[in-house]
Amino acid sequence: MAMPLEVPVAKAILYALLPILIACYFLLRKGKTYVNLPPMVEKGYSNWTGHVRFILAKGDEFGLPWIPNMKKLADSCSNGVMAVYSFGPKWLTRPTYLVKDPVLISSMLTSSKVKRFSNLMEASKATSGDKHITALTGDELKRHRKLLTACILAKRPMARFVELLTAGVCKYLDTLPTPTVGRPLDLNLAKSKAVGILVVEAFSNFSFGINISCHSEDPVDVERCxxxxxxxxxxxxxxxxxxxxxxxxxxxxxxxWTNYKLWKLGTFIRREFILPALHQRKEDMSSGVQVPDDAMTMMLESGDTDDAPFSEEEICDEGMVMVQAGYEATAYTFLWLVYHLGQHPEHQELCFKEIREVLSKHPPGSHLTSSDIEELTHLHCVISESMRMQSINDSAAARDTDVDLELGPYTIPAGSTILAVGKCNSLSEESFENADQFKPERWKNDPTGGAKRPGAVNIPFGLGQYRCFGQPLALVALRTLAAVWIQRYRFELLSEDIERTYHATCSPGNLPIRMFPRCVS
Incomplete structure (x- = not known):
């Protein structure tokens, strides 16, 4: 009588046969036949490795090297839509397509058939929780957008944000060594991380009501920051x-290990910063203590007859997202702005004259207010042109679709990821006249920047229902940072040879500048 196989042996045989069984399943299953799929990029791609094989062949260093390759990929194909991955096992990957035609990009991003990029939702949940605007869809997303619009983008909290950021920038600039005649101040703005720290401090105060500073006299506060x-x-x-x-x-x-560390850091931020500030603010409001008009106060006062107010968990999660998004995206966009202003000192001087003219309405020594910021029209044009020339979103706006999506002559199959490579258009002569030249005047009285063709030719904040909610706040932050900096200093580039680094965004790896103090009146 044959003895039964030992359990470990049976498992080993099962595991050995499993790949064969899976392969047979995908070979034999009947799927829908698509006759008008976008063409597959031929060189360096396969069903299993996609552009991972392209990365390895190019020998790019780790740190998401696929991002700078996106534009190269799109430019290499004459079609408006192309396949990056063909069909493979759905448990491992999704069919993925690049879209570069601006009309098709606009159609895709505004379509009701697309949903938020699942990888972004999962990554955002891992760092910020489940109850925030980047992790939600449907009615919950609409509710959060509505409440956040009243909590953050209203006049009172916006004025408070400008006040906080202005104070932070002035405090930082006051800590810098005082330049003397003939000896200006040299600073590598990217490597110093100063701008990122400034933005973290301003957003933390605005979002959580936490007054922290790396320039505090208290070493405990400095360490916490x-x-x-x-x-x-x-x-x-x-x-x-x-x-x-x-x-x-x-x-x-x-x-x-990374998931555990994310959980640990998220718990640290909530327990050490957000929850104590939240409970203190609740106590102050119930006791009749005057509280600032910041995001935390507004979120605690949120809600109307149609929508329930934010819960503690939602306030924590939304605060986490605000600080993260503001920290990296705003800081890096400002670094690119400094880079372009350093290349074009004539526009730096025009911005300075505009700032002086606005400040002349106030007593000497006054700071710009939120209403003053709105009057800086040339600075706004400069910021728009800087983002066109070098957006931090150097790769693509991504969406998923669970149903077949018609894009021009092509059908994007259900269960696919679609990447809109807007960079192909913002620097294209087909989209803008003299596209490779820095011309802020193209944005004067023209929100399209003089675009020569329709569609999404320039979308630094995305498009559609999943566009960046914080666009107004980011623009106010950029104007405030730039206005205070230009008011205090004239600066020039020490080197235009900078390297680009890629994580979730594109940033200058180094930005050496020389700063000359202005006469502040």
Missing amino acids: KKLHSALQFMFKVTGERLVAGPLNFFLKRDI
């Missing part, structure tokens, strides 16, 4: 890594 900054850096790095579309993401999001 550094820990918060370090935690946000790690979270943003992981978010960027997990935005990768394709097989690589399957393994990245199952990194047990």
Whole structure:
């Protein structure tokens, strides 16, 4: 009589046969036949490795090297839509397509058939929780957008934000060594991380009501601020890594050690910063103590007859997202703005004259207010042109679709990821006259920047229902940072040879500048 196989042996045989069984399933299953799929990029691609194989062939260093390759990929194809991955096992990857035609990009991003990029939702949940605007869809997303619009983008909180950021920038600039005649101040603005720290401090105060500063006289406060900054850096790095579309993401999001560290850092930020500030603010409001008109106060006062107010969990999660998004995106966009203004000092001087003219309405020594910021029209044109020339979103706006989506002559199959590569259009002569030249005047009295063709030719904040909610706040932050900096200093580039670094965003790896103090009146 034959003895039964030992359990470990039976498992070994089962595991050995499993790949064969899976392969047979995908070979034999009957699927829908598509006759008008976008063409597959031929060189360096396969069903299993997608552009991961392209990355390895190019030998790019790790740190999401697929991002700078997106535009190269799109430029290499004459079609408006192309396949990056063909069909493979759905448990490992999704069919993925690049879209570069601006009309098709606009159609895709505004379509009701697309939904938020699942990789972004998962990465955002891992760093910020489940109850925030980047992790929600449907009615809950609409509710959060409505409440946040009243809490953050209204006049009172916006004025408070400008006040906080202005104070932070002035305090930082006051700590810099005083330049003397013939000896200006040299500073590597990217490597110093100063702008990121400034933005973290302003957004933390605005979002949580926490007054922290790396320039505090209290060493405990300085250490807490550094820990918060370090935690946000790690979270943003992981978010960027997990935005990768394709097989690589399957393994990245199952990194047990990274997931544990994310949980630990998220718990640290909530317990050490948000919850104590939230409970103190509740106590102050119930006791009749005067509280500032910041995001936390407005979120605690949120809600109307149609919508329930934010819960503690929702306030925590939304605060986490505000600080993370503001920290990296706003700081890096400002660095690119400094880079372009350093290349074009004539526009720097025009902005300075505009700032002086607006400030002349106030007593000497006054700071710009939120209403003053709105009057800086040339500075706004400069910011718009800087984002056109070099958006931090250097790769693509991504969406998923669970139903077949018609894009021009092509059908994007259900269960696909679609990447809109807007960079192909913002620097194209087909889209803008003298597209390779820095011309802020193209935005004067023209919200399209003089675009020569229709569609999404320039979308630094995205488009459609999943566009960046914080666009107005980001623009106010950029104007405030730039206005205070230009008011205090004239600056020039020490080198135009800068390297680009990629995580979730594109930033200058180094930005050496020389600053000359102005006469502040």
